Amino acid sequence: xxxxxxxxxxTNFVIIPATAYGAQLALGALGxxxxxxxxxxxxxxxxxxxxxxxxxxxxxxxxxxxxxxxLGPLPTxxxxxxxxxxxxGLLLLGTDWLIYKFYREQKAKPVILVIVSLGVxxxxxxxxxxxxGVRDIQFTDxxxxxxxxxQFRDATGLDEGLAIRTTQAITLVTAVIVMAALFWFLNRTxxxxxxxxxxxxxDLALLSGIDPDRVVRVTWLIVAALATTAGxxxxxxKSFKAxxxxxxxxxxxxxxxxxxxxxxxGAIVGGFLIAFAEVTITYPLKKVLTYWLPExxxxxxxxxxxxxDYKFAVSFMILIIVxxxxxxxxxxxxxx
Amino acid sequence: MxxxxxxxxxxxxxxxxxxxxxxxxxxxxGIVLGFTGPxxxxxxxxxxxADLAIAEMNEAGTLLDGASVTAVRADSTCIDAGAAxxxxxxxxxxxxxxxxxxxxCSGVTGAILQNVARPNGIVMISPSATxxxxxxxxxxxxxxxxxxxxxxxxxxxxxxxxxxxITEVALTYTNNDYGKGxxxxxxxxxxxxxxxxxxxxxxxxxKGDYSSEVAALAAAGGEVLVVAGYTDQGGKGIIQNALDTGxxxxxxxxxxxxxxxxxxxxxxxxxxSFGQFPGTDSAGAEIFQxxxxxxxxxxxxxxxxxxxxxxxxxxxxxxxxxSNQSSDFKDHVMDVANAPGTEIxxxxxxxxxxxxxxxxxxxxxxxxxxxxxGPGESAGNYREIEIxxxxxxxxxxx
Numbered sequence: 024x025x026x027x028x029x030x031x032x033x034t035n036f037v038i039i040p041a042t043a044y045g046a047q048l049a050l051g052a053l054g055x056x057x058x059x060x061x062x063x064x065x066x067x068x069x070x071x072x073x074x075x076x077x078x079x080x081x082x083x084x085x086x087x088x089x090x091x092x093x094l095g096p097l098p099t100x101x102x103x104x105x106x107x108x109x110x111x112g113l114l115l116l117g118t119d120w121l122i123y124k125f126y127r128e129q130k131a132k133p134v135i136l137v138i139v140s141l142g143v144x145x146x147x148x149x150x151x152x153x154x155x156g157v158r159d160i161q162f163t164d165x166x167x168x169x170x171x172x173x174q175f176r177d178a179t180g181l182d183e184g185l186a187i188r189t190t191q192a193i194t195l196v197t198a199v200i201v202m203a204a205l206f207w208f209l210n211r212t213x214x215x216x217x218x219x220x221x222x223x224x225x226d227l228a229l230l231s232g233i234d235p236d237r238v239v240r241v242t243w244l245i246v247a248a249l250a251t252t253a254g255x256x257x258x259x260x261k262s263f264k265a266x267x268x269x270x271x272x273x274x275x276x277x278x279x280x281x282x283x284x285x286x287x288x289g290a291i292v293g294g295f296l297i298a299f300a301e302v303t304i305t306y307p308l309k310k311v312l313t314y315w316l317p318e319x320x321x322x323x324x325x326x327x328x329x330x331x332d333y334k335f336a337v338s339f340m341i342l343i344i345v346x347x348x349x350x351x352x353x354x355x356x357x358x359x
Numbered sequence: 360m361x362x363x364x365x366x367x368x369x370x371x372x373x374x375x376x377x378x379x380x381x382x383x384x385x386x387x388x389g390i391v392l393g394f395t396g397p398x399x400x401x402x403x404x405x406x407x408x409a410d411l412a413i414a415e416m417n418e419a420g421t422l423l424d425g426a427s428v429t430a431v432r433a434d435s436t437c438i439d440a441g442a443a444x445x446x447x448x449x450x451x452x453x454x455x456x457x458x459x460x461x462x463x464c465s466g467v468t469g470a471i472l473q474n475v476a477r478p479n480g481i482v483m484i485s486p487s488a489t490x491x492x493x494x495x496x497x498x499x500x501x502x503x504x505x506x507x508x509x510x511x512x513x514x515x516x517x518x519x520x521x522x523x524x525i526t527e528v529a530l531t532y533t534n535n536d537y538g539k540g541x542x543x544x545x546x547x548x549x550x551x552x553x554x555x556x557x558x559x560x561x562x563x564x565x566k567g568d569y570s571s572e573v574a575a576l577a578a579a580g581g582e583v584l585v586v587a588g589y590t591d592q593g594g595k596g597i598i599q600n601a602l603d604t605g606x607x608x609x610x611x612x613x614x615x616x617x618x619x620x621x622x623x624x625x626x627x628x629x630x631x632s633f634g635q636f637p638g639t640d641s642a643g644a645e646i647f648q649x650x651x652x653x654x655x656x657x658x659x660x661x662x663x664x665x666x667x668x669x670x671x672x673x674x675x676x677x678x679x680x681x682s683n684q685s686s687d688f689k690d691h692v693m694d695v696a697n698a699p700g701t702e703i704x705x706x707x708x709x710x711x712x713x714x715x716x717x718x719x720x721x722x723x724x725x726x727x728x729x730x731x732x733g734p735g736e737s738a739g740n741y742r743e744i745e746i747x748x749x750x751x752x753x754x755x756x757x
Contacts, residue, residue: 035605036606157395261596262567270567306575332534
């Protein structure tokens, strides 16, 4: 019983939140890694692409709710997601046509494209704020919980409770579906294979008749889908504020690089690794140990490795350690 | 030669006029509040409070023998000291304000005081900067606040917890001057009274995910969670997450966390939580609320009455000094705020001006029972509140 209580406590505060957060980071990191693999630059505008996509989804959700269309227990935003993806896709294609295309034709160095993407980031930043404002917006509706703390306690008779939010469950399910679809697309379809070929060796791909413009277009559309999905899931789970998406850029890049940038599997593993590290390293084990250890050995202090203030530093420490020993990341990505 | 004489005479004439205008001409008061940023949901009522005092004075039209008062607003952003300094500097050098009502957050208030108010010799009265650090700041006698220092709030919060029989709390604070100052003063007072603070953890504003912070707070445990944060930033995120995971059911809300917006956003989960923010049961508070209602804003909003008082004090001190120059009236702020003299309530600014003109003393009570102590800060009366049925209800005064 004591052991179960400790386990439930740990699950409620560490495993469930970290898993949901990890899935959101992984989806974001996948977008970054795809741009890096195929277009060959680090896209700093990715966080703000997520914010823009989410903002569009929020507007559409508001419209749907006003029309009386809802999804019952599920958030209405899921219904708005496909349209938001299309709008974001058009924005990215427009950005590419207006800005990135010029530099690609110049055969500009990756570092120049990185700075260009920084500029795009500021413009998108402003665009999102003009479009939806800076306020904190909650747009989740439907049932809030799959199971609440009280229901769990009543059902199991344990002292500790466990809560699973609907948005956390949806995040995981959607993330798995999106990842499966992405891998199927990259490995099984003709377009997907042409993208991988383009990523491996651009010149050879061009020689074998692959249309580079088509590859670029498809990449941006997939990136739009990944970014909007990640953004909407994050916003549903927490709340939407333009500024928080900008701050997500750091952990997402850390996830992509730790996993091996340019490698989709690496991005997913990296996302979960960073999320779990952020939550567990700053987690005080006092209460769990009190449950698990015999009473005489129960700890007095908090048994906390690091105070919560250092949360951001954790991502960077992992990043540095991994890059020191495996410069290409955990899964063999491209070296930077 | 004739022309030179003319020119000299004209110059002297203009200079004389300019000189006169500087002393008894129209009055400009800068209102520096965080109209954007972490406090953007409570600053509109604060600004309206200051405007109410100014409108009242203009209606009477007797201040400094018929000077009209204008308010000029600027954005302090609450968190960006550079932007706040630039905004205040613009008010002083560009608009030529005679005094500043502001700023709101402690960090930017300290920055404006040191970088703008002291170099230019401009009086500042802040309605809401509560950091204990400002009590000892060098101010050349220019800085006052109608809000009490958080050293006092820490003691009041301890009293409230003791009365409710709570001896073990977890504490989280927003990582800035205000949060850290309040958390430290509360922890000292609470532990001094025999209570236990299981953990004192900072949180950063402007993030979406607070699960690791809540995980740490939950692991440390405690009967209630004290959240020294802001209503629309990390404070709200922490409470939402703690409720969802069942980490805490009851929250203690200091002044920065008391706002109807928070209650509306969180909903039922907040029922039973309690806290305190500056306020009194003096007759002034009710008069002010009626006036605010007529003017169309929420008079119970945190720091709205303090803002009215800050603006009123600036104008009354000017009248007492017979000048709108900060260097002249800075020494009169304490005189008009404190006894002896006739008590002045909100809505009686015209009467106060008449008394001052007649050479009598006044004791400005205002909306918050103003009593300035020590280095020119409010002695500190608090309103103990509890959230009941989605409303902020006042249960006691301390």
